[in-house]
Amino acid sequence: xxxxxxxxxxxxxxxxxxxxxxxxxxxxxxxxxxxxxxxxxxxxxxxxxxxxxxxxxxxxxxxxxxxxxxxxxxxxxxxxxxxxxxxxxxxxxxxxxxxxxxxxxxxxxxxxxxxxxxxxxxxxxxxxxxxxxxxxxxxxxxxxxxxxxxxxxxxxxx
Amino acid sequence: xxxxxxxxxxxxxxxxxxxxxxxxxxxxxxxxxxxxxxxxxxxxxxxxxxxxxxxxxxxxxxxxxxxxxxxxxxxxxxxxxxxxxxxxxxxxxxxxxx
Amino acid sequence: xxxxxxxxxxxxxxxxxxxxxxxxxxxxxxxxxxxxxxxxxxxxxxxxxxxxxxxxxxxxxxxxxxxxxxxxxxxxxxxxxxxxxxxxxxxxxxxxxxxxxxxxxxxxxxxx
Numbered sequence: 001x002x003x004x005x006x007x008x009x010x011x012x013x014x015x016x017x018x019x020x021x022x023x024x025x026x027x028x029x030x031x032x033x034x035x036x037x038x039x040x041x042x043x044x045x046x047x048x049x050x051x052x053x054x055x056x057x058x059x060x061x062x063x064x065x066x067x068x069x070x071x072x073x074x075x076x077x078x079x080x081x082x083x084x085x086x087x088x089x090x091x092x093x094x095x096x097x098x099x100x101x102x103x104x105x106x107x108x109x110x111x112x113x114x115x116x117x118x119x120x121x122x123x124x125x126x127x128x129x130x131x132x133x134x135x136x137x138x139x140x141x142x143x144x145x146x147x148x149x150x151x152x153x154x155x156x157x158x
Numbered sequence: 159x160x161x162x163x164x165x166x167x168x169x170x171x172x173x174x175x176x177x178x179x180x181x182x183x184x185x186x187x188x189x190x191x192x193x194x195x196x197x198x199x200x201x202x203x204x205x206x207x208x209x210x211x212x213x214x215x216x217x218x219x220x221x222x223x224x225x226x227x228x229x230x231x232x233x234x235x236x237x238x239x240x241x242x243x244x245x246x247x248x249x250x251x252x253x254x255x256x
Numbered sequence: 257x258x259x260x261x262x263x264x265x266x267x268x269x270x271x272x273x274x275x276x277x278x279x280x281x282x283x284x285x286x287x288x289x290x291x292x293x294x295x296x297x298x299x300x301x302x303x304x305x306x307x308x309x310x311x312x313x314x315x316x317x318x319x320x321x322x323x324x325x326x327x328x329x330x331x332x333x334x335x336x337x338x339x340x341x342x343x344x345x346x347x348x349x350x351x352x353x354x355x356x357x358x359x360x361x362x363x364x365x366x367x368x
Contacts, residue, residue, distance in 0.1 A: 014326075017319065017322050017323070017326065018323065018326075020319055068305070071301050071302055071305075072302060075275065075298055075301065075302035078282070078294055078295065078297075078298050079275065079278050079298065081294075082278050082279075082281060082282035082285070082286065082295055082298075083278065083281075085285065085286065085287075089286070089287075089291070091288075091290065091291055091353060091354065091355050092355060093290075093353055093355065110336075110340065111336040111337065111340070112336075114297070114336035114339050114340050114343075115297075115301060115332065115335070115336045116301075117294050117295075117297035117298045117301060117302075118294055119294075120290065120293050120294060120297070120339055120340070120343050121336075121340050121343065121344075122290070122340075122343045122344060122347050123344055123347060124340075124344075130347075132290045132293075132343065132353060134291055134294045
């Protein structure tokens, strides 16, 4: 029940953000359609802990801040690699072990690897993540395991 | 402002380069990659064009375009992988054409 | 104050434009599909971030900035999923990554 209410509130805020027309009729349509969506999501059983991970709380926000910094650094690396491929381009493919237990944690980890340019997740099988890296530096960043530890900390798993 | 026009031209040049890659291929996956990149750049172009014309309402279109681009890429990839859009999401066995 | 914001917008949008053109060149000159995915990822992440932040500086604290932020978050959530699906599909289809692009062997003409 609490999940349905919070889903309704999230949908309603997105509606108000996007609509820009605050007449009673349009807002009424918004309330009805958001209520219907929340009820259907409830009935489809997709409105669970995984579909609505509020419990991650403010930790995920600080993780995003760190991730944006990493993306910045990785982009400079890849841009250098594109401009001077003979000097920097060292493609490699390797496997690392994800230490997260839940599916959501693994998805956050694999997506973070792909989101930083220079490393792309090629395959995710169990807890084995196959990574394709563009340069030596980007490969070392993943192999160092800093991102893995941070995601595990966000998920509150040891 | 001048900078909007400069950015729009840069985005168009970038789209032209991605289109060249889509024409060159060589595999169909390269073409899907180019189509996806062009889609992302179109989202940027819609946003910049909205500001260039003084009508930032265009951002709704950018949001919808991002959504269509994502779903379209996934749909084409699923069609390539399974040969059909209906059916399971389980992983097929790796093809052994070395 | 307005002048400062304008200068910041100029810098951010110019950086984004340069990065987009580098992305286009990367898509053309990198040797194989897997390395090209990295180049495409640049446009999805930092170029989008720079351009949208630059635009939202111009619109100030309003509904337009909120929409820009929403599009940005949406692109950041979906683009790695699309990249992963592409890389995984081509890997499962048996496309081998070229691991010696410019490293161990002499670059030949089909590498460039």
